[in-house]
Amino acid sequence: MEFTEVRFPEDISYGSTGGPEFSTDIITTHNGYEQRNINWSAARAKYNIAYGVKSDQQLSELIAFFRAHRGKAIGFRFKDWSDYKATGQKIGIGDGSSTTFQLVKRYESGGSVYVRVITKPTHETVKIYFNGTIKTDGYLIDYTTGMIMFTIAPSSGVLITADFEFDVPVRFDTDYLSASIDNYGSSSWNDIQLIEIKSI
Structure with a gap:
């Protein structure tokens, strides 16, 4: 697994959204009772960094970072400002x-x-x-x-x-960065996901 100890730009991560996610299956019976099955023993964090891009310079920095890490291929450090x-x-x-x-x-x-x-x-x-x-x-x-x-x-x-x-080890959750210098922060690309890398 490729990973670089480089941290994602803090000025962009500061405006991001996200947090821990669990996986739970819920089976509901005909009489309304339910059974909950826990699939993951540990949470896996997800983040959306699109909201953190506030300028053309930050957008250029994001594009460079995305290219350097080959989309999903190479992991990196991310500062979760809500829990670090x-x-x-x-x-x-x-x-x-x-x-x-x-x-x-x-x-x-x-x-x-x-x-x-x-x-x-x-x-x-x-x-x-x-x-x-x-x-x-x-x-x-x-x-x-x-x-x-x-x-x-x-x-x-x-x-x-x-x-x-501490930081969170993450990677991009896409191999396609649909962004425009003229259109940063708009609804046309407001979903750039990062996902935590969990070791086996």
Whole structure:
């Protein structure tokens, strides 16, 4: 799978729309009862970036970016302005032997918790804490996978938390960019979709 760690232009993404999508099949019986079948265990984000293009210069930048990434072919980073920060996120508890931990973000509502794996943290934003005390060395960050790798395994019982910002790995959901320099922002091309890339 081809992917570049380049971020989609922030000034265009700022005006985009979109968010997480789930897949659920609903079967309704003749007496009105229903059964809901969850097809995806994790959400997949979708975005429409057409609304973020506000000038001829931005349109030219979008066309160049689309060509450079060959439409659907090559993935890239995207900043979701509605959800790009995480603070105090538990990423693990030390056991004295494990040295690698995955960045995650937890979404809590009532008694329910949804855990999202973060694979594209933003450079220079990750802070790691042991039992609430910031750790300034002794670990490496893989900004392409979201993995935190300690040189020495955290001691047993140590609570490991993190603050960070992150991007979403996406690709264009079209191989055809129908746009006009004279007609940016009009109804003739108000649907330029991006879709999150989910790893197997």
